[in-house]
Amino acid sequence: MSSKSACRGVIRCPALLVSFAALSAGLAGAEEDNGAEKERREDPVTVYATTNPIPVFDYPGQVSVISRDDIETFAPSAPSDMLRDVPGVDFAGGPRRTGEAPSIRGLSGENILILLDGARQSFISAHDGRFFLDPELVGTAEVVRGPASALYGSGAVGGVLAFETVDAEDLLRDGESWGARVRGGYQSVNEESFATLTGFGRQGGLDALASFGLRHSGDITLGSGAELPSDDEIGTGLIKLGYEISDALSAELSWQRFANSAVEPNNGQGTLGTGDDLLDRDVEKDIETETWRAGLNFDPASDLIESQLTVYRSDSGVDELDPTTSRLTVREIETRGLSLRNAARFDLAGASMTLTLGGDWYEDEQTGTDSTSTDGERAGVPDGRSEFMGVFVQLEGELDRPLGLPGRLILIPAARYDEFESEASLDADASRDDEISPRFAASYAPRDWLRIFGSYSEGFRAPSINELYLDGVHFPVPHPTLFDPQAGEFVFVNNNFVPNPNLEPETSATVEFGFGLDFDDLLTDGDRFQGKLSYYESEVEDLIDLRVNFGFDPTCFAPPAFFPCSAGTTDSANVDNAELEGVEAEFAYDAERFYARANFGSIEGTNTATGADVGALTPDRWAFDLGIRLPERDARLGARIQLAGDFERRGLDENGALTVVESRDGYSVLDLYASWQPGMAEGLRLDLGVDNVFEEDYERVFEGVSEPGRNFRIAASWQFGG
Numbered sequence: 001m002s003s004k005s006a007c008r009g010v011i012r013c014p015a016l017l018v019s020f021a022a023l024s025a026g027l028a029g030a031e032e033d034n035g036a037e038k039e040r041r042e043d044p045v046t047v048y049a050t051t052n053p054i055p056v057f058d059y060p061g062q063v064s065v066i067s068r069d070d071i072e073t074f075a076p077s078a079p080s081d082m083l084r085d086v087p088g089v090d091f092a093g094g095p096r097r098t099g100e101a102p103s104i105r106g107l108s109g110e111n112i113l114i115l116l117d118g119a120r121q122s123f124i125s126a127h128d129g130r131f132f133l134d135p136e137l138v139g140t141a142e143v144v145r146g147p148a149s150a151l152y153g154s155g156a157v158g159g160v161l162a163f164e165t166v167d168a169e170d171l172l173r174d175g176e177s178w179g180a181r182v183r184g185g186y187q188s189v190n191e192e193s194f195a196t197l198t199g200f201g202r203q204g205g206l207d208a209l210a211s212f213g214l215r216h217s218g219d220i221t222l223g224s225g226a227e228l229p230s231d232d233e234i235g236t237g238l239i240k241l242g243y244e245i246s247d248a249l250s251a252e253l254s255w256q257r258f259a260n261s262a263v264e265p266n267n268g269q270g271t272l273g274t275g276d277d278l279l280d281r282d283v284e285k286d287i288e289t290e291t292w293r294a295g296l297n298f299d300p301a302s303d304l305i306e307s308q309l310t311v312y313r314s315d316s317g318v319d320e321l322d323p324t325t326s327r328l329t330v331r332e333i334e335t336r337g338l339s340l341r342n343a344a345r346f347d348l349a350g351a352s353m354t355l356t357l358g359g360d361w362y363e364d365e366q367t368g369t370d371s372t373s374t375d376g377e378r379a380g381v382p383d384g385r386s387e388f389m390g391v392f393v394q395l396e397g398e399l400d401r402p403l404g405l406p407g408r409l410i411l412i413p414a415a416r417y418d419e420f421e422s423e424a425s426l427d428a429d430a431s432r433d434d435e436i437s438p439r440f441a442a443s444y445a446p447r448d449w450l451r452i453f454g455s456y457s458e459g460f461r462a463p464s465i466n467e468l469y470l471d472g473v474h475f476p477v478p479h480p481t482l483f484d485p486q487a488g489e490f491v492f493v494n495n496n497f498v499p500n501p502n503l504e505p506e507t508s509a510t511v512e513f514g515f516g517l518d519f520d521d522l523l524t525d526g527d528r529f530q531g532k533l534s535y536y537e538s539e540v541e542d543l544i545d546l547r548v549n550f551g552f553d554p555t556c557f558a559p560p561a562f563f564p565c566s567a568g569t570t571d572s573a574n575v576d577n578a579e580l581e582g583v584e585a586e587f588a589y590d591a592e593r594f595y596a597r598a599n600f601g602s603i604e605g606t607n608t609a610t611g612a613d614v615g616a617l618t619p620d621r622w623a624f625d626l627g628i629r630l631p632e633r634d635a636r637l638g639a640r641i642q643l644a645g646d647f648e649r650r651g652l653d654e655n656g657a658l659t660v661v662e663s664r665d666g667y668s669v670l671d672l673y674a675s676w677q678p679g680m681a682e683g684l685r686l687d688l689g690v691d692n693v694f695e696e697d698y699e700r701v702f703e704g705v706s707e708p709g710r711n712f713r714i715a716a717s718w719q720f721g722g
Contacts, residue, residue: 048115048142048162050396050412051151051356052343057516058410060443060453062088062534062584066141068170073636073675075185075687075715076135077192077217083161085623085640087584087601088145092616092701093129095220095708096230098262098287101130104145105536106580106605106615107158110464110544111506113148115162117254119293119312120155122335122364124464128318132258132289134236136183136196136213139166145584146536147459147510150414150439153360153390157459157508157540165256167240168200168207171719177202179721189691189711190230192217201721205244212237222706223697229282231263248300253293260287286319304344311338328371331381337362351399359391366465379472380497384424384465392416407446414439420462424469427501431468435460435505453534454513463503467544467572470497474570480552482562495550495567504542504574512536524591531587531598543575543614577608580615597625611658612651619647619666634679640671644698667698683719 043055044065056063064086076082080091080100092108093099102112114121114131121131141163148156172179178201186193196213215234219227236259242252262285291314298307317332341358368381377383394414402409415438423430441455474497478490514534522529549568556565582603589596600622605615627638644666651661673689691711700707 046142046144048160049144049148050394051341051358052354052396054396057451057518057530057532058443058445060410060412060441060455061512062145062514062532062586064143064145064586066143068139068166071135071138071141072685072715072717073638073673073687074689075187075713077187077190077215079131079133079135079141079161079163082135082138082141083143085597085599085625085642086143087586087599087621087623088159088582088603089143089601090616090618090701093127094701094705095222095228096264097132097232098129098260098264098285099127102161103616104143104159104161105538105582106603106617108616110155110461110467111158113152113156113160115160116256116291116314117163117165117293117312118295118310118339119291119314120335120337120362121289121291121314121316122362123289123316123333124466125318125331128285128287128331132260132287132316133163134213134215134234134258136194137165137211137236137238137256138163139170140164146455146512147437147439147457147508147538149418149435149437149459149461150416150457151358151392151394153392153416153418153437154388154420154435154461154505157461157506165238165240165254166198166209166211167242168202168209171198171200171209172202173719173721176721179719181717181719183715183717185687185713185715187711187713189708190217190220196236205250207242209238209240211239221709223692223695223709224706225697225709226706229264233261235259248298250297252295252297254291255293256291258287258289261285262287281322281324284321284323286321287317289314289316291315303346305342306345307340307342309338309340312336326371328369329378330367330369331378332367334365335362348397351397353398354396356394356396357392359389361387361389363387364465373472377472380466380470380474382424382426382465382469382471382499384422384426384469386420386422386462386465388418388420388462390416390418402444405446407444409445410443412439412441418460422462422465422468424465426469426471426499429501431463431501431503433462433505435462435507449518451516451518451532452513453515455511457510457512459508459510461506461544463505463544463572467546468501468503469499470570470572471499472497474548475567477567479562479565480556493552493556493565493567495548496569498569498571500571500573503544503572506540506542506544506574508538508540510536510538522589527589527591529587529589531585533583533585535581535583537581538579540578540580541576543578544572545575545614547571547573575607575609575614578605578614579608580605593629593631595625595627595629597623599623610652610656613649617647617649618644619664620645634677636675638673640673642667642669644668644700664699667696667700669696669698670694685717685719687715689713 045053046056046063047053049059049063066082078097083089088105090103091100093101104112144160146159148160181198184195194215198211200209213236217232220230222228237257240254244250263282265282293312296309314335320329339360344355346353364386366384368378369376370378397411399409417436419434421430421432437458437460439457443451443453445451473494476492476494479493482491484491512534516532519529548570551568553565585600587598602620603617605613605617607614622643624641629636646666647664648660649662650658653659670693671691676686695710697706699705
């Protein structure tokens with residue numbers, strides 16, 4: 001089923017779904033009529049959706065929280081493994097971790113804000129991935145889907161990926177003041193092994209954690225049977241310190257580092273050999289990210305003050321050495337920033353209110369060098385700087401029996417003002433602008449088991465340094481007619497970057513509405529069913545798109561010189577108007593012995609002027625997770641299933657007519673997993689799994705890129721303390 005046909009049906013779905021919700025009243029009416037209070041299973045809580053803790057079910061939008069237990073169960077190798085089943089989320093670029101680039105609801109690149117313990121991760125590369133993080137250091141991950149510019153400013157049009165690293169509180173068991181943990185594992189598909197050693201403790205007002213890890217992997221065996229060249233040596237480190245200065249004031253300091261030495265093609269997303277020694281040649285990459293963060297939390301005995309100050313610096317760089325030519329290219333981005341917020345809680349006219357005021361400043365500085373260029377500058381990586389400053393206000397109001405109606409109503413209006421400026425060495429004039437981003441969201445629960453929600457959000461993102469000031473060579477290709485018999489290869493010509501300093505900021509307006517269901521004691525005593533479904537529609541103006549205008553000059557075919565010759569240009573351009581729409585659903589059933597989760601995502605993007613597809617689109621996808629708990633065996637067994645429909649992307653041909661420019665078959669993938677924590681060996685945990693059991697040969701991102709084949713994995717940990 002195509003995403004277009006699904007969306008046509010879903011536009012009619014809200015009325016049908018609300019009818020379904022109303023019919024479901026019979027399942028819970030008798031229980032609510034007798035007013036019985038029943039113990040409910042713990043709700044997952046999001047912090048980044050509003051900057052204040054709120055249950056995911058109550059939040060008027062879609063957000064997913066991945067727990068530490070989920071991370072350990074599936075032993076992910078890269079962030080994409082952690083977020084694989086989140087609806088609306090995809091990772092393009094192929095199976096290599098260095099090429100993975102996330103997208104949310106069809107938007108990618110600069111449209112996705114990535115936070116690591118609240119620090120922005122601003123590294124952007126066309127072919128070398130977006131960020132570098134070992135899942136072993138992650139305590140929880142949150143995915144806020146939809147525009148979040150009202151809180152976070154530029155870069156959050158598609159949503160937010162927020163990662164919190166593990167700390168001592170996550171690992172200390174009841175009654176312990178210190179502990180240590182050893183964890184290691186292996187997976188067969190790329191012969192990857194890893195090991196981490198973590199020490200942690202709390203004494204008085206001081207808590208501390210130190211963790212160091214190693215990971216090694218080789219070539220990836222794809223479902224097609226081919227071997228994808230990839231060789232990684234990774235070292236990670238994390239140190240966190242926290243101190244309670246007084247009952248009201250606490251401080252924290254952290255340092256984390258990710259370093260990867262890789263041998264792979266210059267283009268981390270490249271997968272197929274061209275047959276040319278130059279284009280297929282591997283380079284030696286040194287990838288490093290280091291983040292320093294300091295924070296102060298002030299929470300006195302006053303409902304009007306709960307303040308947080310965060311200061312951070314993040315340095316990321318990729319060095320690429322071609323050993324055959326000794327060419328060294330470097331891309332570095334240094335980010336400095338601070339953020340401040342205060343939440344004041346009070347009652348007003350019988351409603352519980354939380355007023356949050358905040359602001360932040362950050363600066364990105366980029367440097368690119370090339371040892372073989374005449375001026376030392378790296379093509380496509382202009383030296384430049386971007387500076388952002390913004391302030392926001394948000395009110396969260398919760399009312400019981402609004403206007404005399406039954407139930408609870410949550411209202412969340414918010415707005416943010418931003419100023420930004422970008423400049424580069426290539427242009428004496430700076431690009432500057434400002435923007436206001438409002439948002440209004442509401443959710444209403446007429447019954448405990450039903451919640452209806454909706455929102456209107458505006459988002460924006462400023463053009464990046466790279467998009468504004470691209471220059472130099474994008475890629476070389478063989479000359480269409482000239483061949484050098486002495487060298488035994490074609491003469492090469494270039495497709496060149498062209499700067500566009502007149503790019504406009506990208507803006508969007510998104511409407512989303514949906515409902516959630518939450519039932520206790522549905523099939524057995526103590527069980528719980530909970531889920532949310534929503535439809536969203538975004539209108540994007542001045543969508544910034546990388547435009548590759550490939551084509552040989554007529555002189556390339558004109559004898560006798562066949563020169564001058566080029567293979568066209570590449571630039572960033574604004575798409576006047578685009579529409580993105582889709583459906584997302586997450587459902588979970590949890591009982592004493594059995595659990596089941598089901599997620600669904602559908603995305604459609606259209607250039608309203610041409611009818612061509614735009615955005616990082618995906619096929620309609622279902623994801624299921626079914627499991628059984630065996631407490632008498634201290635074990636858990638489960639299976640995950642991915643189902644995706646056929647996919648087609650429409651574009652314009654040379655005559656301006658719509659045509660299918662990309663197609664992929666649907667796929668179904670089965671994974672099996674098991675966890676065992678034997679009571680006879682306290683602190684021991686064993687996680688096993690088989691991914692892609694039937695070795696499905698499928699493509700998830702673009703034609704010619706098979707995903708990994710069958711993968712056996714094992715991870716074991718032992719924790720002790722006192």
